[in-house]
Amino acid sequence: MNxxxxxFLKNAGAVGTVVIAIAxxxxxxxxxxxxxxNKLAFTAKxxxxxxxxxxxxxxxxxxxxxxxxxxxxxxxxxxxxxxxSNIPGTTSMAFFVEKNPTxxxxxxxxxxxxxxxxxxxxxxxxxxVVRVMVKAGNKNYTSSREVKVTIGGCGG
Numbered sequence: 001m002n003x004x005x006x007x008f009l010k011n012a013g014a015v016g017t018v019v020i021a022i023a024x025x026x027x028x029x030x031x032x033x034x035x036x037x038n039k040l041a042f043t044a045k046x047x048x049x050x051x052x053x054x055x056x057x058x059x060x061x062x063x064x065x066x067x068x069x070x071x072x073x074x075x076x077x078x079x080x081x082x083x084x085s086n087i088p089g090t091t092s093m094a095f096f097v098e099k100n101p102t103x104x105x106x107x108x109x110x111x112x113x114x115x116x117x118x119x120x121x122x123x124x125x126x127x128x129v130v131r132v133m134v135k136a137g138n139k140n141y142t143s144s145r146e147v148k149v150t151i152g153g154c155g156g
Contacts, residue, residue, distance in 0.1 A: 013109045038107065047096055047103040047131075054094055054104060056133035056140045062087060065132050065143035073124065076149040082119035083143075087136040090116035099128035 003007040027047040041054035051057060085093055093116055095105040105122050116134070124130075124147060131144040 038070075041104050041107070043102060044104065045102065047098045050096060050102070050104040051131075051133060054107060054133070056094060056135065056142070059133055059140035059142040062134070062141040063145055065134055065141060067130065067132050067143055067145045069130055070145050072148045072150065075151050076124040076126065077151075078121045079124050079136060079149070080121050081130060081147075082117070083132040085116035085134045085136070085141075087116075087134055087141055090134055090136045092135045093118055094133045095120075095122060096131040097122065097124050097128050097131065098131065100125050111139055 015034045032147075038054060041050050044050035044053055051059075066084045066086070067081070068083070069079065069081045079094065083093060083095070090110060091156070092107065092109045094107040095118075097105055106120065108118050110116050122130075127146070127148045129144045129146050131142060134141045
């Protein structure tokens with residue numbers, strides 16, 4: 001049997017199973033494809049409150065978290081930022097921008113030994129510290145970097 005055909009039939013069977021589970025009420029569509037949203041963390045206006053609500057409180061400063069971001073961002077609406085955690089056992093990573101109207105930008109979970117690397121574009125209201133928080137084992141770690149913004153992206 002052709003390998004492409006075999007893969008197609010396998011994927012079609014998996015999709016069909018999910019559709020049947022949704023139709024019978026065993027699975028809710030939102031729960032099937034999305035993780036729980038931490039409303040308290042993402043809507044907090046204070047950076048410390050957002051960090052605590054996200055579960056990253058009492059973090060230790062770490063040089064094992066590498067942040068790549070521009071020193072000066074010409075447009076705060078699209079600031080390229082990437083982060084890598086070299087801390088063994090990293091299970092999650094979150095981005096915070098201290099002077100944004102809502103400081104928590106994103107939270108990523110890693111499982112099954114996935115490489116803890118994130119590359120994304122974020123919005124920044126004005127010059128601020130970009131903080132990356134990492135959970136590894138039962139400990140929290142942090143690293144930060146200041147990014148200067150010439151044109152704000154959050155309504156500024």
